[in-house]
Amino acid sequence: MPSPPLTQIPSHVVALEDYEALARTHVNEAAWAYISGGSADERTLRENHAAFERLKLLPRVLGDFTGANTAVSLLGRTLPHPVIIAPTAFHRLMHPDGELATVLGAAAMEACTVVSTSATVLLEDLATAAKGPLWFQLYMQPDSDHTLDLIRRAELAGYEALVVTVDAPVNGLRNREQRANFQLPPGLEPVNLRGRPALPMCESVFDPAYIAHLPQWQHLVWLREHTKLPILLKGILAADDAARALDAGVEGLIVSNHGGRTLDGAPASIEALPRVAERVSGQVPVIVDGGIRRGTDVLKALALGADAVMVGRPILHGLAVAGPVGVAHVLKILRTELEIAMLLCGCPTRESITKEVLWG
Numbered sequence: 001m002p003s004p005p006l007t008q009i010p011s012h013v014v015a016l017e018d019y020e021a022l023a024r025t026h027v028n029e030a031a032w033a034y035i036s037g038g039s040a041d042e043r044t045l046r047e048n049h050a051a052f053e054r055l056k057l058l059p060r061v062l063g064d065f066t067g068a069n070t071a072v073s074l075l076g077r078t079l080p081h082p083v084i085i086a087p088t089a090f091h092r093l094m095h096p097d098g099e100l101a102t103v104l105g106a107a108a109m110e111a112c113t114v115v116s117t118s119a120t121v122l123l124e125d126l127a128t129a130a131k132g133p134l135w136f137q138l139y140m141q142p143d144s145d146h147t148l149d150l151i152r153r154a155e156l157a158g159y160e161a162l163v164v165t166v167d168a169p170v171n172g173l174r175n176r177e178q179r180a181n182f183q184l185p186p187g188l189e190p191v192n193l194r195g196r197p198a199l200p201m202c203e204s205v206f207d208p209a210y211i212a213h214l215p216q217w218q219h220l221v222w223l224r225e226h227t228k229l230p231i232l233l234k235g236i237l238a239a240d241d242a243a244r245a246l247d248a249g250v251e252g253l254i255v256s257n258h259g260g261r262t263l264d265g266a267p268a269s270i271e272a273l274p275r276v277a278e279r280v281s282g283q284v285p286v287i288v289d290g291g292i293r294r295g296t297d298v299l300k301a302l303a304l305g306a307d308a309v310m311v312g313r314p315i316l317h318g319l320a321v322a323g324p325v326g327v328a329h330v331l332k333i334l335r336t337e338l339e340i341a342m343l344l345c346g347c348p349t350r351e352s353i354t355k356e357v358l359w360g
Contacts, residue, residue, distance in 0.1 A: 002027050002094055005323040013321070016293045016314045019330060023094075023317035031093045033180035035316050038260035039172030044268070045260030048291030051268035055300045056359035060346030068348035070338055072308055074285050075161055075230050075251060077133060079308070080110045081335045082350065083298060085327075086289050086310035087137030087163060087234075089118035092188050094320040097121075100129050102319055105327025107131035109335065114163050114310070117150065118190040127157035135161040137234070139168075142213040144222070146196050151227050153192075162227060163254065167235025169214045170205050172262040217248065224249045232287070237272040239279040246283055253280060255288040259312055270301060277305025295337020302350065303357040 003026040013019060024032055038045030072082040085106055092098035098120040106113045112133040115126055127134060136154035141147040154162065202210040224231060232252035233245045242253055255273045257266045269290035277286050288301050289310035301309050311334065318326030347353045 002031070002092075002096070002320055005095055005319075005326065006321055009322050009325065009329055013329075014333070016317070016330060016333060019314060019317040019321055019326065023320040026320040027094060030180040030182040033176045034090075034174075034182045035088070035093065035313060037174050037176030038264065039174050039262055040264035042176070042260060042264065044257055044264050044266045047268040048257070048260055048270070049293065051270045052291055052293075052297045052300060055270070057296060057299065057341065057345055057357060058359040059344050063343075063346040063348065065343060065348045068339075068343070070335060070342070070350070072350050074112075074308060077112075077160070079112060079133075081331075081338065082302065082306075082308035083111060083331055083334050083338075084287065084308055084310045085111055085113040085315050085331075086312035087114040087116040087165070088312045088316060089116045089190065090120055090184065090188065091316070091319060092120040093185075094316050095323050097323065099126055101323045102315065102327055103130040103132070103134070105315075105318070105324035106331070108324070108328035109331035111331050115159070117192060120188055120191060123150075123153060123159070123192050124157045127159065134159050135163050135232070137163040137165060139165055140215040140219055140223070141193075141196065143197070144219075147223075148226060150192065151223075151229075155227065155229060159229070161230040161232060161252070162223075163232045163234050164220070164223065165234045165258075166215065166220075167237075167256065167258050168262050170262075172258070172264065174261060217244065220245075220248045220250070232285075236276055237266060237269070239275040242276045242279050246280065250284065252285040252287065254310065255286060255306070256310075257290055259290055270297075270304065273301065273304045273306060292334075295334050295339070296341045298334060298338045299341045299345065299347070299353065299357065302353045303355055307350075 070081040095101045100121050103113050114135045114137050116137050117139045136159040200209045230251035233250050234254035235256050236242050236253045255269050255276050257269050269288050273288050285307040287308045288306045292309050298309050314330050318330035345357050
């Protein structure tokens with residue numbers, strides 16, 4: 001189990017990298033390998049960060065900032081800033097209260113939270129505790145009745161959208177996690193899936209018994225017919241997949257390589273973003289995740305066509321260090337850094353952020 005969270009944030013914790021360094025001292029090595037690792041040689045994991053570093057910003061001077069703000073409108077709701085908490089599993093690895101602490105921290109910064117199918121707190125309990133908007137991240141289940149049950153529970157609890165993860169029909173070979181022999185501690189489980197059968201154990205992922213349960217495009221059509229909630233697809237990198245998703249009636253796309261945890265060698269999410277945004281051409285919101293560690297990264301993503309960003313691991317770091325306060329502080333740091341970057345680049349609002357913000 002994680003170490004007790006701090007009651008006061010140390011004065012030297014002023015950036016997300018500070019939270020990452022401190023979080024490592026609050027969780028055991030196996031849990032750290034699980035949340036921090038990527039697939040195989042972790043090239044894509046590293047590239048998610050490196051790709052942002054290669055992008056440069058162009059400062060502009062003497063602008064008019066009357067009415068400046070970081071607000072963004074998504075799916076009929078106006079959010080005060082474009083940073084969304086990404087769906088990540090097993091928050092009780094980081095903090096005894098798990099996702100309950102996360103949504104409390106999110107509320108302090110009025111952030112939208114995407115709750116994972118693999119949360120360690122019931123989705124209904126999180127909806128009761130949350131003071132801000134919630135989306136539910138959905139993995140399509142082997143049994144369509146089980147998928148439908150999760151959808152109905154999310155609808156009844158008041159979740160405002162479904163985030164369907166489509167880029168992980170099979171887990172990536174996360175070697176760091178394997179070497180650490182990560183296993184969930186006793187008493188910790190994905191409670192929303194309690195009693196549900198897992199995919200069959202097969203020696204090959206090409207075994208027909210395994211392949212038969214994998215989601216396909218027709219399952220998305222079925223899903224669209226069975227819920228009135230907006231559907232966002234998470235895990236889009238190819239522009240052709242984005243176009244096909246629009247044809248299927250989705251209301252949003254999330255450009256993501258699953259934090260570098262599935263296919264090693266895939267491009268950084270920020271590299272794939274412009275092609276997807278160009279193909280979508282404003283028809284639905286486009287969100288991006290992967291490698292965001294600074295408010296300047298958020299600005300770069302918005303400049304390349306994102307309407308908002310999702311942040312995953314840094315939220316877990318803040319959670320491990322200081323619970324809800326740590327989560328809120330991580331979000332506060334990103335928003336403050338974004339405001340400063342916008343001011344220095346001459347961008348008073350989201351609408352004023354274009355590719356002209358980027359150098360070269």
